[in-house]
Amino acid sequence: MKELKHLYVYFQDGQRLALRIPKQSEDLTLIARNLRKQLESPYLSIEVDGDLLMIPRESIKYLQICPMPDALPELTIEGAEVVD
Numbered sequence: 001m002k003e004l005k006h007l008y009v010y011f012q013d014g015q016r017l018a019l020r021i022p023k024q025s026e027d028l029t030l031i032a033r034n035l036r037k038q039l040e041s042p043y044l045s046i047e048v049d050g051d052l053l054m055i056p057r058e059s060i061k062y063l064q065i066c067p068m069p070d071a072l073p074e075l076t077i078e079g080a081e082v083v084d
Helices: 028-040
Strands: 004-011 016-022 043-048 051-056 060-066
Touching: 016 043
Parallel strands: none
Antiparallel strands: 004 016, 004 060, 043 051
């Protein structure tokens, strides 16, 4: 069984979409390349239950991936903590 990750999409209007996804690849270079492509695209494209879900980038406030991917996009700041 593939390792599962969770993707939380937080929208500008305050709604949240929670998805459970299998680990996409063991190849760290491929993971980093695909993350970069998704970040550069005007849509976040996700296959969900055999359907293609395309979410316009301008409707997204931020994304959260748990646990953190093994490969990170370039210029990612590491080791941060949320403080109140």
